[in-house]
Amino acid sequence: MSEGLEKEIRETVDSVYRSDSRRVLATLIRLLGDFDLAEEAMHDAFIAAVEQWQREGVPKNPAAWLISTGRFKAIDAMRRRARFDASLGEIVKQLEAAAGDTSGWNEEAVEDDRLRLIFTCCHPALAPDAQVALTLREVCGLATEEIARAFLTTAPTVAQRIVRAKRKIHDARIPYQVPSQRDLPDRLDAVLRVIYLVFNEGYSASSGSSLTRHDLSGEAIRLGRLLIELLPEPEAIGLLALMLLQESRRAARASPTGELILLGDQDRSLWNRDQIAEGIALVEQALSSRRFGPYSLQAAIAAVHAEAPSTEATDWAQIVGLYDVLMRVEPSPVIELNRAVAVAMRDGPAAGLALIDALLSQGDLQNYHLAHSARADLCRRLGKVVEARTSYQAALRLTQQEPERRFLERRLRELSNPL
């Protein structure tokens, strides 16, 4: 056996791992009925591939080979364990029975398995941070260390979360299936929430010196693409559109030294036009369903910004109109705040300031730094220097992000020394 052949096979196996390991895992979980068993089986199958493909050649359908090999190795391993532990005998019988009825390769079944995996990882019975960790690990294939780094926590913490989640899936018997039509809307909401949470962690880190961790955003977009490939629901399409449109501004959002640049001040020539084009097409697709969900509406707002050549030339009236619809679908103080900012652009700062003051007096946004910085900005535009200063200082007290702090400090300095 030549070294050259071994190297070639290893590269092939690595490439198959990158492209197919997730769908192999998803199917093995269904066949073996257990996450850990499936992971072990997949691991063993890939090891076997390196050895056997050198002798037998690369199979025409590597994923099918890996699933079949993984399943047999798992049953073999369980049989051996059952010799020492009689209680496992029942499980071995079940596995053998299940193996009997899967003959041949079924592309559709495999795609269903990927959906089953996503919905199981995002089951509402699991704690939200467990859903995120499990999804990143099992669906995206991220290592525990990568997940820990992304969420600014430790690897043992993430590992614990994942272990507990798998145990809960087993103990409570969370089924490995795509939800029924009746349950689908709520369950899909949970999946979209996880994906958007991952995207937002990548888009703006919740604390620390760097504004973005864009590998996470890329991961979320990949997940979004996978989801609409398997389940082209309007809100899933809307979420992907929203993420692409927000991502398109990445290069313009921060200066080379990491300074925050607001949407109104961004160099639009740096916006990624391919992502914008794709995002806009997806928005149109989502809205054409006539089902106006919050993600699709937020994507529509992002699309209006993306199509505008400048802040001044932006169709603010349309944006306010979209916020009006969004408010009916998903009323929230943060959305009201964003609407107030848009109203200020359409009707002048005084109109926006009145809305923000009303919101702040209601109490929900008292601890939201963006509410205070938006108020400060409007006061500044109205020449109300003292009030602007108070609000910038309030915002400063409420944010831990370095780039945001530097931005607010700069604004405060500019108030004292207008250029």
Add this chain to the structure above:
Amino acid sequence: MQYLLMCCFDETKWEQIPEAQRDKVMKEYHALLQDLAKSGHLQAGAKLRPSTAAITVRRKNGKAAMTDGPFAETKEQLGGYHLIECKDLDEAIAIANRIPTLPFGGAIEVRPIDFQER
């Protein structure tokens, strides 16, 4: 697979609901339980007397200690339970969501059974 549904609710709030409405809910509840018995889901269950009828037994310094009332001083108290047989958690959750007292408040804990004693 068996699950225990533990139905918790605010007893004071429940008493404030007009009697006619309470009766209607109980009729629906009774119909649901008959349904579940027929489908083979319902294994056992009971409505409990109010938490004021409870006594809690503990050990303190090695001696038996009793207190008047339920073990947890919470606004929502256990009012009844249902032991159900289901194929998986989603089926158990679907059944819990059918319980007619839910729209009036309260919570239903769904706990998987480890093993039965008898």
